[in-house]
Amino acid sequence: MLQDLKTRLGGLAALAVGVALGWYFVLGPLDEARRGVPEINYSLKIFLIVPLCLIFGAAFLVMGSRLSYRDEERKTLTLTGWILFGLIALATAAGFWWFKEQFSAFGYM
Numbered sequence: 001m002l003q004d005l006k007t008r009l010g011g012l013a014a015l016a017v018g019v020a021l022g023w024y025f026v027l028g029p030l031d032e033a034r035r036g037v038p039e040i041n042y043s044l045k046i047f048l049i050v051p052l053c054l055i056f057g058a059a060f061l062v063m064g065s066r067l068s069y070r071d072e073e074r075k076t077l078t079l080t081g082w083i084l085f086g087l088i089a090l091a092t093a094a095g096f097w098w099f100k101e102q103f104s105a106f107g108y109m
Contacts, residue, residue, distance in 0.1 A: 004064040006010055013058025018053030021046060026099060033106040040108070047099070051091035 025046040032040045046106035059067050077085065103109075 004066075007065040007067075008061050008064045011057045011062075011064075014053045014057030015061060016057075018050050018057055021053065022050040024049065026095070028103055030099070030106075033103055033108055038108075040045050042099075044096070048088070051088045051095060055088050055091065059084060 013105040025043065029040045059069070067080065068078055069084055081102055
């Protein structure tokens, strides 16, 4: 019971980190683009880190310690783990595409 609560709180913390990172490192540069700043810097890594935090955070918040995404004995991912990482890959690609489209709409290349 206590371990399940810790896992769910960890998921909530991961969600909070994902939202904070997305707010600062994704929406911040987009706001700069909206204001017409001549040079904008952003990191490509954030497009992987934010979906990772959000998807695993949501999974741990909902499932708690019942989430078995890895096989500890064989040190491999389970089907659930592969599905989660597939969702992360899709969210990463979609997020970056959306970000680049927004930049193009503001006149940046």
